[in-house]
Amino acid sequence: MIREHRDSSLRYWNDIHKSQNYDRGSIRTDDWLERFDDIIMRSEKPVLDLGCGGGNDTLYLLSKGKQVIACDQSETAIENIRRNFPEVKEAICFNMLDGFPFDDEAFEVIIADLCLHYFGSEDTKAVLGEIRRVLVPGGHMILRVNSVNDVNHGAGHGKEIEYHVYETESGTIKRFFDEEDIRLFLSDFEIEYLKEETMSRYKFEKRLFRVCVKKW
Template sequence: MAKLKWNLLFSRIENSPVVYDLWLDKYMSMFSESDLPVLDLGCGSGNNTKYLDERGVKVISSDYSEAALGKVSKDVPTARIVLHDMRNPLPFSDGCTKCVIADLSLHYFPMELTRKILNEIDRILIPGGLFIFRVNSIHDKNYGAGVGKELEKNYFLHQGARKRFFDEETLDSIIDGRWETVNRLETEVNRYGKPKIAWEVALRKKC
């Protein structure tokens, strides 16, 4: 059901221009100088993929929506496209990427599965590699914070969709000793019709 919803959503915007914000600007100088690609995990319509491609970065764009990946392949033909469900182990070898970006794609899962996804991200990153992500904040009232049946702390089921809203304590619980925190702030995202409140986090994998 969820996959059908996402495919319908991305089919509707198939011919819409890709719009990105500049949240990744501050991290560009931190990327390893290696020629390894960046993984855009849960890439959606490809806004971050397009941003990176325009700056000469090799990108692997991964999503579980065929419609989303169809749009990405049309808008950014140089991107490597990988159809993948994040609930399963990542289909990449150990140490294959210098950076993983998960922009508003990590907050859909139970906590146990979220930790498994982070383990997979750690596995595919090179030592010193970056993991950069944004997730819903508990203050994201315009986009459903606190609405629906609470399945876990701040993890809600509403109209058939599951979403987690993060506070500092929850972030602390998933950032363990493998990571050095580069940046962490609660911020406003203005990519949508109404302001969205999200946590922006950048971690470096310890060598």
């Protein structure tokens, strides 16, 4: 990712996390992880919540009694997590593009909810390589990413700087996946679940893919 996109992304997400002034009572879980409860409950290691943002998934995992390591590039998001969820095992601020500050095979389950669609192809592959490195063999990543049909949230809008990657008005970049892209990027994993669906968290419906993969 070029420096400009990376700086814009940090600025954009810090502004969002400041403006939303999250407090714990206003954070809602959503039910997308329920389908994978068996996998989540089996994990004996802490669960990694990548790109945790306000902590919707952190809250879900804590409600299931899991230990959680929450991570984000945004220091504001991490401050909010530390304030709202003092019970998280760790809240760590790092940029996924700089590599992950974890040992090999540190996790059995990684959640990556709406945070892996902000990169060009080379960066996407590098981030997925880091995810693979820190997963145990047989470990799972459960994720959601933008669909190419997510027209309410930018699919097909703006300048296409790479296949399926668009520059937004705020100077950030967004990738929109089709099923073929997902199968290609995740070819080093076994796909156990893959479904395109609609999410209603935002004012306008969002189209995305819900995916669960296993490291073989």
